[in-house]
Amino acid sequence: MTSISRIVKIGDTDISSYVEWGPQRTKGAGRRVKTSPIIGGNRAVVWQEGRDPLTLEAGLIFRPDLADQIGDEDEITALIDDLAGDQETDRLYFGRSDRFAVVHGSVGDTEITPAAGGAGIIRKTAKFWAEAAELYAVAPTFGYAPLLSEAGQALLAEYGEEMLFPSPTYIQNDGTLDAFLFSLSVVGGADVTITIGDAFVLVAPSLMSDEELTMDRFGQPYQLYEDMFDDGDKFAADKSSSSNASVSDGELVITKSGYAIYALPGVFPIRKGGLLLTIRPTLTGEGIASIDVSTDGEASWQTVIDSQSPRWTTGREMMIYVPQAEGMVNAYIRIAADGDLTSISIPSLKIEQWRHIAISEIPIVPAGEAAELSIAGTDEYVIEWRDRYRP
Numbered sequence: 001m002t003s004i005s006r007i008v009k010i011g012d013t014d015i016s017s018y019v020e021w022g023p024q025r026t027k028g029a030g031r032r033v034k035t036s037p038i039i040g041g042n043r044a045v046v047w048q049e050g051r052d053p054l055t056l057e058a059g060l061i062f063r064p065d066l067a068d069q070i071g072d073e074d075e076i077t078a079l080i081d082d083l084a085g086d087q088e089t090d091r092l093y094f095g096r097s098d099r100f101a102v103v104h105g106s107v108g109d110t111e112i113t114p115a116a117g118g119a120g121i122i123r124k125t126a127k128f129w130a131e132a133a134e135l136y137a138v139a140p141t142f143g144y145a146p147l148l149s150e151a152g153q154a155l156l157a158e159y160g161e162e163m164l165f166p167s168p169t170y171i172q173n174d175g176t177l178d179a180f181l182f183s184l185s186v187v188g189g190a191d192v193t194i195t196i197g198d199a200f201v202l203v204a205p206s207l208m209s210d211e212e213l214t215m216d217r218f219g220q221p222y223q224l225y226e227d228m229f230d231d232g233d234k235f236a237a238d239k240s241s242s243s244n245a246s247v248s249d250g251e252l253v254i255t256k257s258g259y260a261i262y263a264l265p266g267v268f269p270i271r272k273g274g275l276l277l278t279i280r281p282t283l284t285g286e287g288i289a290s291i292d293v294s295t296d297g298e299a300s301w302q303t304v305i306d307s308q309s310p311r312w313t314t315g316r317e318m319m320i321y322v323p324q325a326e327g328m329v330n331a332y333i334r335i336a337a338d339g340d341l342t343s344i345s346i347p348s349l350k351i352e353q354w355r356h357i358a359i360s361e362i363p364i365v366p367a368g369e370a371a372e373l374s375i376a377g378t379d380e381y382v383i384e385w386r387d388r389y390r391p
Contacts, residue, residue: 009093098138099389101130102217136182137387175387179365182386184215189378196363197371205265208238217386219362221268223353229346238262240332252346256287259336261298266329266355274354275322275331279346282315283307287341293324294332301334
């Protein structure tokens with residue numbers, strides 16, 4: 001039988017009346033371990049590898065007597081597919097409205113059970129799994145003041161109702177749970193630093209014009225830089241150095257023996273597959289163009305790809321991973337033309353970085369304690385803190 005006495009929400013959509021509680025199956029977090037046998041004996045060493053994620057399996061039922069409220073069979077099926085099917089991540093509220101898990105979701109095949117009047121009861125099985133064995137509080141147990149600056153209001157309009165903090169802000173955590181950084185978005189800046197009480201973490205030593213740095217609830221930084229070359233101001237401000245390179249008619253043009261270099265300084269190492277360039281180069285002349293990387297302060301260069309490679313696509317967008325930068329903190333990217341190439345024309349450039357930081361390095365607000373929060377080095381940011389439940 002269905003029940004509406006308990007809350008089930010995916011994002012902002014309440015599906016409590018659709019949940020069939022009978023076939024539900026939940027699985028809490030458990031310890032994940034492995035054993036290694038000791039040669040010559042009957043004992044084994046147990047290694048702790050963390051916790052399994054939270055998982056949930058629930059039956060979803062759509063009753064024909066609610067058709068006026070929830071739509072016909074096709075509409076209902078489309079609804080649940082949209083809510084739970086192949087989402088990147090979403091917030092799942094299961095049983096309680098004051099806690100949520102950040103989950104992936106999927107749905108099984110539709111089963112239609114015959115019913116009186118020719119209308120069938122539609123059933124689906126939904127499966128959700130969290131990336132970590134933890135839940136988050138919907139509302140914080142500590143106070144904060146809204147960021148009222150013009151930049152803050154613009155970010156609020158773009159990113160939604162995150163919890164915003166001015167800098168500095170005094171936080172009193174009156175709850176029984178530690179409060180963790182849930183998300184951070186920073187646009188531009190230098191020596192961007194988060195400080196909580198006496199603890200601090202330098203997030204980025206330098207960001208380019210309008211470069212956005214975000215951190216997720218696991219403390220993993222992602223940086224996005226884009227230049228559409230509308231004029232030459234951004235290129236002039238953000239390049240590390242250049243020769244025979246300029247912006248003209250909405251394109252970056254690099255001519256014979258020219259180059260453009262971008263510096264990518266960091267605090268934390270670049271993850272595996274964590275440096276990606278997206279460009280669409282057009283070449284004129286018979287020479288060679290190349291994309292190179294330096295990880296030793298420009299003392300030496302390694303070719304990532306050149307125009308002789310079958311993977312090079314002149315006039316078409318290329319997505320280029322830079323494996324030589326993996327594990328490195330600092331890198332330089334160079335787009336170059338040799339002496340026989342007339343020019344390289346690039347209408348846009350995107351540089352993406354994924355870096356790794358241990359979540360233990362991010363300051364927290366301990367339960368029952370007070371601390372001052374401040375963010376230095378940037379004027380545009382959105383930061384969100386959440387109390388975190390750990391099973």
